[in-house]
Amino acid sequence: MSGRDSELEEAEPASGFSDLSDSEFLQIEEPEDGDSEKPSCSHNRHLEPVEKALETAKRKRAQTPLETFRLLYLCITDVSAQVWCEQQMVYKRERPDLLPLENTVQLNTGKSIHLARELEYHDLVSVCTTSREDSWAIKLLNLLAMIPVLQAGRRVREFPVFGVLEGVFVVGVIDQLGYTAKGELELSELKTRHEAFLPSAAQKKRDRFQVFLYKCIFDAMVQGHLTWDIFIQHLHLRPEQVLGPQVQEQARNAGFTASCFQDLLELAFLNLTLLDIPVIDRLQIEYIHQGTNAPLGTEVLAYDDDAVRATVRDFLAYWKGQRDPKGVDVEDAWKCRYCAYASVCDWRLGRAGSPTVKSRPKKSR
DNA sequence: ATTGCTGAATGG
Numbered sequence: 001m002s003g004r005d006s007e008l009e010e011a012e013p014a015s016g017f018s019d020l021s022d023s024e025f026l027q028i029e030e031p032e033d034g035d036s037e038k039p040s041c042s043h044n045r046h047l048e049p050v051e052k053a054l055e056t057a058k059r060k061r062a063q064t065p066l067e068t069f070r071l072l073y074l075c076i077t078d079v080s081a082q083v084w085c086e087q088q089m090v091y092k093r094e095r096p097d098l099l100p101l102e103n104t105v106q107l108n109t110g111k112s113i114h115l116a117r118e119l120e121y122h123d124l125v126s127v128c129t130t131s132r133e134d135s136w137a138i139k140l141l142n143l144l145a146m147i148p149v150l151q152a153g154r155r156v157r158e159f160p161v162f163g164v165l166e167g168v169f170v171v172g173v174i175d176q177l178g179y180t181a182k183g184e185l186e187l188s189e190l191k192t193r194h195e196a197f198l199p200s201a202a203q204k205k206r207d208r209f210q211v212f213l214y215k216c217i218f219d220a221m222v223q224g225h226l227t228w229d230i231f232i233q234h235l236h237l238r239p240e241q242v243l244g245p246q247v248q249e250q251a252r253n254a255g256f257t258a259s260c261f262q263d264l265l266e267l268a269f270l271n272l273t274l275l276d277i278p279v280i281d282r283l284q285i286e287y288i289h290q291g292t293n294a295p296l297g298t299e300v301l302a303y304d305d306d307a308v309r310a311t312v313r314d315f316l317a318y319w320k321g322q323r324d325p326k327g328v329d330v331e332d333a334w335k336c337r338y339c340a341y342a343s344v345c346d347w348r349l350g351r352a353g354s355p356t357v358k359s360r361p362k363k364s365r
Numbered sequence: 366a367t368t369g370c371t372g373a374a375t376g377g
Contacts, residue, residue, distance in 0.1 A: 071370080077375090109375085110374080203377065
């Protein structure tokens with residue numbers, strides 16, 4: 001019977017709290033009856049030894065990566081980084097002290113090109129925030145400000161997106177959204193390159209997945225799948241938290257009145273769902289050269305929802321502690337050449353010790 | 366939740 005599996009899958013996304021996942025683990029644990037100590041309490045439902053067992057089970061239980069890294073949410077780029085090398089992505093969190101400095105120049109160049117493009121569309125305003133709710137409110141305000149611009153047929157840049165993938169809250173920023181001449185809603189992701197040629201297949205693959213995730217989450221937002229309580233529950237925010245004066249002022253400037261966090265949440269939800277914003281029809285990645293701004297090529301992507309969701313499921317299984325992190329396959333071992341963690345990498349060591357080569361290529365359609 | 370909780374993305 002595999003019915004129990006699907007039950008778990010159904011139950012999980014709804015729960016944002018750790019006590020629920022604790023009870024889940026208790027079901028998996030062997031039921032221990034070590035009632036040697038207090039037989040007098042046997043009439044009680046809450047037996048002391050059971051309590052003890054629960055405590056030790058809690059302590060012994062391996063934390064999920066989300067718990068160990070104290071993460072309430074993931075960034076889209078965290079997930080797409082798993083395409084390149086999941087193990088490397090994990091090391092970046094575990095060993096930030098070993099973070100490489102080699103390509104910071106390229107990264108910063110990319111950053112400033114992106115910023116320059118953003119400034120062509122709107123000014124940046126710095127707003128003082130006094131609570132966590134305030135800082136999330138800013139993201140919602142950005143979203144609320146961009147919707148009318150988009151609906152007026154103009155382009156927007158840095159569009160915030162939120163959603164839930166496999167029960168995990170994810171956050172991202174869409175580079176650019178706009179309508180094509182044919183009236184299709186188009187997502188355009190800009191990638192700048194130090195080298196004056198298109199990236200390798202491996203990099204393109206990662207970039208594509210990033211864009212696929214944006215579509216997945218954006219579509220769910222405009223289809224009304226992201227309700228306000230999801231926000232509150234996953235991020236542990238207080239709906240009644242009064243917004244800071246500067247945040248309230250920004251809301252007024254944008255034409256909204258919101259005094260508490262939930263006001264903004266509801267406004268965002270209503271604006272997203274009631275304005276007939278379409279799902280994204282067209283996905284493209286534009287590669288340009290950092291030195292000359294010369295276009296290197298544009299990729300138009302075909303979105304395969306089933307394939308994206310299958311990969312998402314596999315990637316998030318790591319975060320939820322359902323499997324160990326994976327390094328690159330043998331044929332991608334060249335990536336280790338660029339990796340700051342190559343010398344300490346367990347995956348590499350493990351592979352050198354025991355040559356357990358996977359004989360199943362992923363392309364088994 | 367014991368008191369608590371991160372700009373995302375930048376490129377190879």
